[in-house]
Amino acid sequence: MLSFSYREEKKIFTDLSLELERREFTGIIGPNGSGKSTLLKNLSRLYEPDGGSIYLDGRSLNRLSASQLARRLAVVPQEMRINFQFNVYDLVMMGRNPYQNRWGSVSEEDRDEVERAMALTDVRKFRDKTIDELSGGERQRVIIARALAQVPEILLLDEPASNLDINYKSEIFDLLAYLNRESDLTILVVSHDLNLAAQYCRRLVLLDEGEIHSQGSPDKVLTEDNISSVYETGVVVEKNHITGRPYVTVLPREHREYQSLSAAGDRVHVICGGGNAGNLLQRLYFAGFQVSCGVINQGDSDWNTARRFGFYTVDIPPFAYLDEEALEENAGWVEKAELVLVGDLPFGHGNVDNLLQLKEFPDKDIIMLNRRDIEERDYTGGQAAEIWNELTARQNVKTARQEEEMLSIVGNLLTGAPRKNESREESG
Numbered sequence: 001m002l003s004f005s006y007r008e009e010k011k012i013f014t015d016l017s018l019e020l021e022r023r024e025f026t027g028i029i030g031p032n033g034s035g036k037s038t039l040l041k042n043l044s045r046l047y048e049p050d051g052g053s054i055y056l057d058g059r060s061l062n063r064l065s066a067s068q069l070a071r072r073l074a075v076v077p078q079e080m081r082i083n084f085q086f087n088v089y090d091l092v093m094m095g096r097n098p099y100q101n102r103w104g105s106v107s108e109e110d111r112d113e114v115e116r117a118m119a120l121t122d123v124r125k126f127r128d129k130t131i132d133e134l135s136g137g138e139r140q141r142v143i144i145a146r147a148l149a150q151v152p153e154i155l156l157l158d159e160p161a162s163n164l165d166i167n168y169k170s171e172i173f174d175l176l177a178y179l180n181r182e183s184d185l186t187i188l189v190v191s192h193d194l195n196l197a198a199q200y201c202r203r204l205v206l207l208d209e210g211e212i213h214s215q216g217s218p219d220k221v222l223t224e225d226n227i228s229s230v231y232e233t234g235v236v237v238e239k240n241h242i243t244g245r246p247y248v249t250v251l252p253r254e255h256r257e258y259q260s261l262s263a264a265g266d267r268v269h270v271i272c273g274g275g276n277a278g279n280l281l282q283r284l285y286f287a288g289f290q291v292s293c294g295v296i297n298q299g300d301s302d303w304n305t306a307r308r309f310g311f312y313t314v315d316i317p318p319f320a321y322l323d324e325e326a327l328e329e330n331a332g333w334v335e336k337a338e339l340v341l342v343g344d345l346p347f348g349h350g351n352v353d354n355l356l357q358l359k360e361f362p363d364k365d366i367i368m369l370n371r372r373d374i375e376e377r378d379y380t381g382g383q384a385a386e387i388w389n390e391l392t393a394r395q396n397v398k399t400a401r402q403e404e405e406m407l408s409i410v411g412n413l414l415t416g417a418p419r420k421n422e423s424r425e426e427s428g
């Protein structure tokens with residue numbers, strides 16, 4: 001049960017308890033100021049806890065000498081003060097201090113381990129350069145090399161990839177995964193990059209204001225509820241199709257500007273499918289519209305997005321063709337909506353009736369997205385294009401080349417001229 005506070009200030013942790021298994025690859029995540037670095041500094045004995053103890057293989061950390069600890073545990077800190085006169089080789093060699101006698105005589109083994117650490121982190125080409133001649137990312141790799149030269153059992157890293165470009169980011173994490181697997185290195189890494197952590201760590205610990213909010217496999221920890229409540233922002237979590245791990249997308253706040261369009265929660269019906277409408281649905285969600293979607297196949301990615309936002313979907317089984325029952329239900333939603341938005345989805349014989357049905361609503365305002373011309377996405381042998389062109393010839397049907405334009409037309413229609421219902425009420 002670890003407790004820690006900075007001087008007289010409020011406690012950062014109170015009774016925090018964390019157990020790490022040997023050979024685990026654990027990520028510590030959490031918002032700024034949640035205590036990730038402070039925890040790492042306690043674990044590496046840089047700071048003394050106010051209460052509680054840290055044990056390594058059942059032995060209190062305090063009972064190890066500095067060099068005993070350094071042979072077992074190495075740290076890659078977030079920021080490091082480095083004497084800029086040292087060259088890369090000398091700096092990595094410092095990782096061998098715990099193995100050297102007080103005169104610092106260098107053994108064959110020291111040299112081998114330094115070469116190995118430099119090779120693993122791809123810094124051999126900088127060996128004679130001084131550290132101030134390197135970029136931030138190159139310097140970071142040298143610091144990791146120094147930690148590896150310690151040949152530790154446990155490696156603690158605080159944001160090791162923050163300065164690295166995407167290539168070296170994944171290379172460093174690949175290296176950590178390799179060392180974890182092949183050299184039985186136990187790894188604890190603080191990361192702000194939730195997706196990187198999800199991809200590489202087998203276990204995550206989510207900190208919130210100095211407490212463990214949740215811990216376990218990335219699937220268990222990276223849920224929309226957990227992240228939204230701790231980071232106080234809207235996110236969508238999907239499965240990364242390549243890695244099978246959770247993938248977090250932060251929903252941009254800028255979309256909330258559309259809230260002004262629709263204070264009353266106007267009803268909008270969206271004809272979509274095929275995965276092109278995700279961004280549009282998200283924007284409508286943030287704008288506060290009451291959205292229905294149809295007719296759409298279950299399992300379609302637009303269907304998934306719509307359901308995630310809690311929109312009503314008129315749906316049919318995967319790959320099924322539209323049927324009378326679904327069309328009838330859809331007609332009810334079109335009827336109720338102030339506006340119908342048609343995405344730029346491909347039309348085939350299975351879904352063209354969505355378009356055909358709109359002809360039954362000559363008074364309905366419709367906005368049709370046309371990023372790709374209808375002819376390019378008409379798989380009905382011309383029927384869809386014919387209906388599309390018939391619809392767009394109507395005065396109350398507008399087309400938009402981009403979603404921005406579509407939303408601006410929505411704004412004009414809903415906030416501009418008096419609504420049909422209102423004028424009807426006035427005239428009645």
Ligand SMILES: Nc1ncnc2c1ncn2[C@@H]1O[C@H](COP(=O)(O)OP(=O)(O)OP(=O)(O)O)[C@@H](O)[C@H]1O
Pocket residue numbers: 006009012030031032033034035036037038039
């Ligand atoms: N040296 C210090 N003296 C006093 N308070 C500190 C010190 N270092 C950190 N704190 C405070 O302790 C809390 C936890 O900080 P810590 O750096 O551990 O958070 P973190 O989760 O690593 O944050 P970040 O994601 O921003 O790196 C914060 O409120 C911070 O302001």
